[in-house]
Amino acid sequence: MGQIIIGVIMIVSFIGLVVYSMKGYNLMVGFFGMATLWLILVLIGNQFTGAMGDETVIDALTYVYQTGPAGYASSILVNVFFGSFFGRILMDTGIAATLIRKVVELGGDRPSLTMILLCIATALCFTSMTGIGPVISIAVIVLPILLALGIPAPIALFAFMGSIMTGMLANVTNFAQYQGIMAGLDERFTAEYDYSQYFAFGATGMAIALVVVLVVCCVLLKRHSASHAWAASTPSQSEPVDAPWFSWISVILPVILVAAFKCPIILAFCVSGIYALLTCGKLKGGFVNICSMLARLFSDGSVDVAPMVGFLLTLSMFNNAATYAAPYFQSIIGGIFPTSPLPLAILFAVIMPLGFFRGPTNLVGCGTAVAAVVLNLGVTWAVPFLYPIFATATIVPQHIDLTQSWVVWGLGYTKVGSKDFAKMAMPTGWVIGAILCMVAYVMYGAAGVVA
Numbered sequence: 001m002g003q004i005i006i007g008v009i010m011i012v013s014f015i016g017l018v019v020y021s022m023k024g025y026n027l028m029v030g031f032f033g034m035a036t037l038w039l040i041l042v043l044i045g046n047q048f049t050g051a052m053g054d055e056t057v058i059d060a061l062t063y064v065y066q067t068g069p070a071g072y073a074s075s076i077l078v079n080v081f082f083g084s085f086f087g088r089i090l091m092d093t094g095i096a097a098t099l100i101r102k103v104v105e106l107g108g109d110r111p112s113l114t115m116i117l118l119c120i121a122t123a124l125c126f127t128s129m130t131g132i133g134p135v136i137s138i139a140v141i142v143l144p145i146l147l148a149l150g151i152p153a154p155i156a157l158f159a160f161m162g163s164i165m166t167g168m169l170a171n172v173t174n175f176a177q178y179q180g181i182m183a184g185l186d187e188r189f190t191a192e193y194d195y196s197q198y199f200a201f202g203a204t205g206m207a208i209a210l211v212v213v214l215v216v217c218c219v220l221l222k223r224h225s226a227s228h229a230w231a232a233s234t235p236s237q238s239e240p241v242d243a244p245w246f247s248w249i250s251v252i253l254p255v256i257l258v259a260a261f262k263c264p265i266i267l268a269f270c271v272s273g274i275y276a277l278l279t280c281g282k283l284k285g286g287f288v289n290i291c292s293m294l295a296r297l298f299s300d301g302s303v304d305v306a307p308m309v310g311f312l313l314t315l316s317m318f319n320n321a322a323t324y325a326a327p328y329f330q331s332i333i334g335g336i337f338p339t340s341p342l343p344l345a346i347l348f349a350v351i352m353p354l355g356f357f358r359g360p361t362n363l364v365g366c367g368t369a370v371a372a373v374v375l376n377l378g379v380t381w382a383v384p385f386l387y388p389i390f391a392t393a394t395i396v397p398q399h400i401d402l403t404q405s406w407v408v409w410g411l412g413y414t415k416v417g418s419k420d421f422a423k424m425a426m427p428t429g430w431v432i433g434a435i436l437c438m439v440a441y442v443m444y445g446a447a448g449v450v451a
Contacts, residue, residue: 083173126167133304326372341448352433355397
């Protein structure tokens with residue numbers, strides 16, 4: 001009975017965190033508070049259940065507050081920093097801006113075609129770029145173009161943010177981040193799984209998601225008459241110089257190196273960055289100047305992801321606290337999760353909207369507790385099946401969510417109401433997530449449970 005009471009309190013606090021997220025409060029503080037609350041509840045519950053075994057209070061404190069952040073920093077944050085560094089290189093060399101300009105030239109004055117081409121280019125950019133800095137740098141180029149073509153602001157914003165979400169499905173840095181979260185619950189997610197195994201699903205999911213986003217935007221665009229009344233200021237740039245065509249492959253080069261050649265992620269970013277700088281003529285001016293430039297780019301990239309770092313470190317505390325909380329959740333909600341691949345895929349397809357607002361299926365939110373329950377159902381899930389399910393339930397809702405930092409920025413920049421954006425984002429995200437859960441079953445469900 002005590003176990004159920006504690007489980008109920010945890011679920012109530014779980015709901016409280018979702019409400020907290022929806023109100024836009026600081027998530028770093030929120031996750032630290034949740035980790036502390038859950039650990040206190042676990043320590044109280046252990047007095048009655050003995051679920052922690054031989055672990056002492058100090059062991060539990062160390063695991064949550066020290067081991068969690070230290071492990072996260074060593075396995076995930078280094079990839080985040082180098083990914084943001086590479087994103088800064090793409091911006092500083094002008095490669096990303098050149099691709100956008102060439103796409104606009106190709107689309108001409110045809111709004112639908114230009115929107116489609118810009119979304120494809122944006123998605124490709126964000127298979128390797130990450131962080132709010134790169135998002136804003138691309139947004140202040142793309143959004144004014146879409147709006148100047150007469151595309152209504154809500155549709156323009158959703159098309160842009162939706163295309164970022166599709167690119168994130170194949171993003172190398174994101175893969176490492178979510179892989180690390182799942183590995184905290186089961187080491188098989190790093191010992192037996194890598195990006196080259198995920199790539200087929202990531203690329204397929206990206207293509208499907210992009211098609212759905214574009215179909216929704218084109219259908220909505222046909223229902224609105226063109227309006228050219230909106231104006232936005234773009235960064236002043238006299239006579240922009242195009243990056244050479246052979247440098248453009250830099251955008252997807254990290255993905256190619258990791259997926260095709262199993263190159264380490266950090267090395268892939270470094271090699272791709274050097275190629276971009278070399279082909280754009282940036283490695284000139286002497287050794288001292290080159291070193292200064294590289295240091296500046298890394299510093300600027302670090303600033304781009306700085307707000308994310310504290311959040312991720314406190315999230316790792318919450319993740320580790322969730323492993324202790326799993327037995328209490330299991331006693332209440334464990335019965336709703338099936339133990340075979342098809343029913344599990346269908347269930348996640350149905351509950352996909354719960355990933356919005358950092359909800360219970362979102363790994364960068366409350367999802368680690370649910371993941372711990374699923375991993376402790378008494379069956380051994382195949383990693384290539386389970387990882388895409390949780391990756392989908394995290395990436396799709398999170399990157400078109402009102403709690404996402406760059407979505408919040410975009411709402412302010414375009415003066416779009418949050419309800420107008422959510423009315424497009426949430427149903428579309430549900431459809432995309434449901435489709436991708438079934439794709440994961442088709443691709444990997446036959447071996448979804450290890451015998």
